[in-house]
Amino acid sequence: MKTIKKYIPLYIMLLPGFLYLLVNNYLPMFGIIIAFKNMNFAKGLLKSDWVGFANFKYLFTTPDAFRITRNTIGYNAAFIVVGLIVSVTIAILLSEIRSKICVRVYQTVIMLPFMISMVIVSYLAYAFLAGDTGFINGVLKVLHIEKISWYNEPKYWPFILIFINSWKGAGYNSVIYLASILGIDPELYEAASIDGISKMKEIRYITLPLIKPTIITMVLLSIGRIFYSDFGLFYQVPMNSGALIDVTNTIDTYVYRGLMTLGNIGMSSAAGVYQSFVGFILVIIANWITKRYSSENTLF
Amino acid sequence: MAKKGDRGFQILANAIMTVVSVSTVLPFILLIIASFTKDTDITLYGYSFFPKHWSLDAYNYIYKEKDQIFNAYLITVIVTAVGTTIGLMISVLYAYALSKPRFPGKKFFSVFLIITMLFNGGLVPTYFMYTQIFHIKNTIFALIIPSLLMNAFNVILIRSYLQNNIPQALTESAFIDGASEYQIVWKIVFPMAKPIVATIGLFIGLAYWNDWMNGLYYITNAKLFSVQQLLANMMRNIEYLSKNANTNINLSNIANSIPKASVRMAIAVIGILPILIVYPFVQKYFVKGISLGAVKG
Numbered sequence: 036m037k038t039i040k041k042y043i044p045l046y047i048m049l050l051p052g053f054l055y056l057l058v059n060n061y062l063p064m065f066g067i068i069i070a071f072k073n074m075n076f077a078k079g080l081l082k083s084d085w086v087g088f089a090n091f092k093y094l095f096t097t098p099d100a101f102r103i104t105r106n107t108i109g110y111n112a113a114f115i116v117v118g119l120i121v122s123v124t125i126a127i128l129l130s131e132i133r134s135k136i137c138v139r140v141y142q143t144v145i146m147l148p149f150m151i152s153m154v155i156v157s158y159l160a161y162a163f164l165a166g167d168t169g170f171i172n173g174v175l176k177v178l179h180i181e182k183i184s185w186y187n188e189p190k191y192w193p194f195i196l197i198f199i200n201s202w203k204g205a206g207y208n209s210v211i212y213l214a215s216i217l218g219i220d221p222e223l224y225e226a227a228s229i230d231g232i233s234k235m236k237e238i239r240y241i242t243l244p245l246i247k248p249t250i251i252t253m254v255l256l257s258i259g260r261i262f263y264s265d266f267g268l269f270y271q272v273p274m275n276s277g278a279l280i281d282v283t284n285t286i287d288t289y290v291y292r293g294l295m296t297l298g299n300i301g302m303s304s305a306a307g308v309y310q311s312f313v314g315f316i317l318v319i320i321a322n323w324i325t326k327r328y329s330s331e332n333t334l335f
Numbered sequence: 336m337a338k339k340g341d342r343g344f345q346i347l348a349n350a351i352m353t354v355v356s357v358s359t360v361l362p363f364i365l366l367i368i369a370s371f372t373k374d375t376d377i378t379l380y381g382y383s384f385f386p387k388h389w390s391l392d393a394y395n396y397i398y399k400e401k402d403q404i405f406n407a408y409l410i411t412v413i414v415t416a417v418g419t420t421i422g423l424m425i426s427v428l429y430a431y432a433l434s435k436p437r438f439p440g441k442k443f444f445s446v447f448l449i450i451t452m453l454f455n456g457g458l459v460p461t462y463f464m465y466t467q468i469f470h471i472k473n474t475i476f477a478l479i480i481p482s483l484l485m486n487a488f489n490v491i492l493i494r495s496y497l498q499n500n501i502p503q504a505l506t507e508s509a510f511i512d513g514a515s516e517y518q519i520v521w522k523i524v525f526p527m528a529k530p531i532v533a534t535i536g537l538f539i540g541l542a543y544w545n546d547w548m549n550g551l552y553y554i555t556n557a558k559l560f561s562v563q564q565l566l567a568n569m570m571r572n573i574e575y576l577s578k579n580a581n582t583n584i585n586l587s588n589i590a591n592s593i594p595k596a597s598v599r600m601a602i603a604v605i606g607i608l609p610i611l612i613v614y615p616f617v618q619k620y621f622v623k624g625i626s627l628g629a630v631k632g
Contacts, residue, residue: 044515044517045516046432048428048429051429052425052448052490053429053444055485056451058469061451064460066459070459080463132345132348133345140356141352141355142618144356144360145355147360147363147614150607152545155545155606158566158570159365162600163382165381165382168378169382170365172381173380173382202358202359210622211626274571295552307458308457311454315454
């Protein structure tokens with residue numbers, strides 16, 4: 036009893052965070068039963084009728100289920116590959132550039148997009164893409180090319196979204212890879228330099244192999260999150276344009292629209308549970324692989 | 336050190352990074368220039384880096400119509416200040432307790448935290464819980480409490496830092512000397528953990544400053560709009576107009592309520608201005624925090 040008493044201050048310190056997690060994270064977990072009910076507000080959640088998997092059956096008979104899964108996974112896969120190439124390249128260049136002032140300036144600038152919200156990003160994108168007044172259409176006009184109605188043309192959006200995602204994330208991710216490169220023993224480069232090895236070979240045979248663990252960890256972490264998408268990127272940046280819905284609807288935007296604009300709680304909650312469960316399995320698998328690969332970098 | 340081809344490589348590397356940096360910063364410059372462009376220029380010639388007429392009209396307009404915008408700014412500042420302070424407090428306290436070598440129930444509190452990283456209930460149950468049980472819709476709590484206050488990732492970062500940088504012997508001897516756990520946290524742990532507290536504080540603060548999703552879910556009362564939500568709503572009104580441009584619905588009310596292009600851009604500039612000003616001074620904390628997160632999640 037006396038030992039417990041000694042620890043009481045610790046429990047008091049844990050209490051606010053514990054209560055917050057309980058409310059914000061755990062209570063909604065039990066709320067997933069909404070997906071298995073026919074939600075009736077007059078009856079309340081607990082007294083609404085159970086419908087089993089009816090909401091899920093219905094969701095998976097619509098073409099939406101396939102489309103939102105394809106978009107969520109497809110975009111994330113592209114983001115992982117393109118983001119990796121861009122940020123590793125930037126990190127290597129930054130590590131090689133001698134002028135420390137230049138490196139600082141480059142790094143400051145490329146981290147800027149990380150600091151702003153997707154709402155601001157949507158304003159920046161609009162200034163370039165707006166139909167009548169956008170900067171790009173202005174350039175096309177000068178070149179006597181017919182203007183493009185960007186917000187009504189789905190075919191361009193996979194590229195636009197991948198570009199914006201890389202633009203926003205490159206700074207952040209390159210910081211991680213740069214930290215990893217700066218941790219490499221400088222003697223390796225000195226030895227290579229004495230042997231007269233070219234820069235390209237140095238990068239290929241020293242830098243890349245030695246940052247491989249970081250790359251693998253980062254990729255696995257992203258794979259663990261592949262069922263989740265950035266709501267702002269897919270909703271706010273394309274301005275919720277109906278013409279683009281085929282290529283911009285992801286699980287997150289689907290759940291939001293179902294809940295807020297369509298009032299289809301059954302479908303919306305079923306899609307949410309689908310995301311939570313598959314997401315859970317993926318993050319467990321990704322973490323398990325990471326653990327086997329390097330025990331230091333696991334999530335838990 | 337200098338060897339054949341190295342000079343060429345330096346030039347190439349700098350050239351690539353210059354192109355990357357310039358293309359990163361160009362959208363921001365276009366935004367700022369647009370806010371100083373005469374509005375009719377934007378309507379007639381579109382957004383341009385070299386406007387025909389410069390003008391302060393947008394900022395004058397904001398100053399004249401300051402009530403709504405100042406109010407949004409006030410909401411953003413209050414929410415950011417309160418959210419960051421409380422969030423930082425409860426995160427550091429939770430992390431400090433977990434950094435203790437052993438106490439009954441430590442494992443439970445640790446697992447309790449980690450599970451939140453693996454599984455979540457999703458938007459629908461969260462939305463119903465906050466609106467139907469806690470009734471936070473259209474209250475300032477809706478901007479502070481949901482999802483942003485504390486997350487497992489930050490707590491784990493703080494805990495690792497405390498474990499590695501604050502010797503157990505120090506807090507233990509303070510304890511033996513008669514200091515209470517609370518005094519230890521306040522007088523020893525907080526001051527010694529300054530770097531990580533600054534880093535995590537900036538992350539939380541940035542998340543609050545930039546948040547618009549809690550507003551999207553829970554706020555419909557214009558008096559509680561943050562800057563971000565104000566901007567998001569203006570964008571949605573434009574989209575609504577363009578969708579219904581060919582219908583007979585009387586849209587003049589909505590059209591009149593949307594500020595002109597240059598004004599919108601000026602509001603966006605004001606929204607990111609504090610970030611642009613503070614950022615160069617705190618960048619090193621961000622870099623440190625990001626590398627820290629990569630090393631040990």
